[in-house]
Amino acid sequence: MHERGIEPHIPVVDKSPRSDGTFSRSDFAYDHARDLYICPGGKELRPQQKDYRTERPLVDENGLIRYHASKLDCDACALKPQRCPNTPARKILRSSHEGVRDMARDIAATDAYVTSRRERKKVEMLFAHLKRILRLDRL
16 A cells, blocks of 8 residues: 555444443554554553564464563553453554554545545446446446
8 A cells, every 4th residue: 555655545444442441442552663552551562472584573364463561561550450351461453454544544534535435425326326227237
């Protein structure tokens, strides 16, 4: 996306909000330069493991990177009941494509995004009409 200059004008479905009173992933700030999350209490969550050849975080078979807080940091924190009440330390999963999702979230807050969504809706309605009403199913 970045190399080719493509801007994703698509809605981002975010399933990270939590309803159990604990912090969700959006409450943790991501530091892109240092590749870590910072919790609301100021502690750092670092990638679980790094590839020794590239010094990049390891990505599992689902395309996720696991970030963990230190157990010592979590035990001493006053926010532990909100951050990780049932586990010794907080863990956050981050997609390897989360940078593109962040870009799409930033673009979604602009006026150009609203305009492009409106224009795209017109085109998509025309294709739907051709396929459904005029029976151009192979289109």
